[in-house]
Amino acid sequence: MGLLIPGFDYRRVPVADGVSLNVAVAGSGSPLVLLHGFPQTHLMWRHVAADLAADHTVICPDLRGYGASDKPAAGTDTGTGTDTGTDATADAEGAAYAKRTMAADIVALARALGHDRFALAGHDRGALVAFRAGLDHPAAITHLACLDVLPTLDMWDVMRGTTAAVGFHLFLMAQPPGLPERMIAACPDDFFGHFLDLWAGDPGAIPAEVRTAYLDACRAAVPSIVADYRASAGVDVDHDRADRDAGRRLTMPVTVLQQDWGAALGYDAAAVWRAWADDLEHRTVGYGHFMAEEAPADIAEHLRELLAR
Template sequence: MFEGFEENTIPGEGADIFVRSAGSGPPLLLLHGYPQTGAMWAGIAPRLAERFSVVVPDLRGYGRSSAPPNTPDNLAYSKRTMGRDVAAVMTALGHPRFHVAGHDRGGRVAYRMALDMPERIDRLAVLDIVPVVEVWERMDAAAAMKVYHWLFFAQPAPIPETLIGGDPVLFLEHTIASWTKAKTLEGFDAAALDEYHRAFARPAYVAASCNDYRAGATIDWQLDREDRDAGRRIAAPTLVLWGAAGIPGEGHDPLDVWGPWCDRLEGHAIDAGHFIAEEAPEATLRSLLAFFRA
């Protein structure tokens, strides 16, 4: 994977961030989601690097980045802190302003950056998510069954960590397959899956991913409420992509949900489940190229 990309570890906001980078042109930051690593971008990052300076980190607590201890208020795994991590990476690489695309948890880091540091974000793409506060406040019994992991992972340590740790690879493969359109692992590159297995099998990283969701149920939700109540909006042009067979696509129209959050918004569904960059790489690539080259 990632032939021709350089690999480095760069200090973030209290975590060491593993990063792959390649290409030239406008800087483009690609952020992964749960339960993956930057390897989720392996199918399209090299082609994006033909036109952009592409930077692909592992978020704190994932992959080859460090997994610092959590804090009582969960701020250590908030999307604000994760955003500061990757902003520090971009500064270190000489990119004061940049485009950003994020999938799943990475999408939440990306839109938090657009709200917290608008002076740094040129264009924003979020893949198969709606804002944290919208998930919690729109949740009913049917939605809770689909996103049970939001509630399970957020339970106090060490219960979710212990249960997942009984067979973390089984849990990872079940979770990933269940969120695809085909309900299989067929769309995933074998090398990427191997990286996910190795990364997720470590107890400290299972705990870190739970801390990520504990932050989602507390500080991330709080920050979203504060921004919404203050009338803050995302100024950067925003692209919303979602899987036609994914969870956001099964509920309210994602563009209607995102509308009150964004000054300039566009987007559409892609024929896939949750993992659109891997299930439908060509369609995802076309959409990102058209948006970021505009």
């Protein structure tokens, strides 16, 4: 299984037809699920999870398509629906990696572990899954934290002009199946390692053995990682737009922690999030993208403050 979070119990939990997630669990108290980002696995939460397990039941899964979790083919629909009356069936193309499907995984995971209601925090790709879970399953999510991301629809709205070069991977992996997978598979360590290097404010926060674990996991998951990103250029945008048009919002307490993207890309990040959340705490932070590894004590404190709201 590779590197583990010390003190955590590992298990595989079925969440949909033919899909089980690798999950680490520890602690006791109110449940908190932590979702990792790209190009990482649940290990990115290792410091924060150990801290929060002192007073919470902490659940750290690998998302479907990542790490040691199952990686269904991109054309399959294994979703389990929503709590809001929205269409439970994603478009056939990319359905397996629609954030709606991935969010349903997390609700099913929590229920399988005995938690009908839980707090949810996500970073990067995991934050997009968390955002979708908050919209689709408001009865299940008590508190929501999203780290260093914008909702999918808004992200595509602001990624324009030469500043969009920073997100070249978004456009690459949005292309039809075939070419992106072949290009990335030709030099996966260079591709995924590029982001680990570029986005780290403190390179020492990701030690060599953890970096190796991330690269090994990504190398084995190129098709599913690309499918995850491709869904965010298609079905995920459709779902976000339908919710925005319907006026659907996040009703639970929400904390968003972001680098100063607005200054770089020319928009008001806090205003973007206020359009989605009724009870929002938006904070601009000075860490690099991998903030849970670069400043784990601060991130744990931010999450504790959220859970106290």
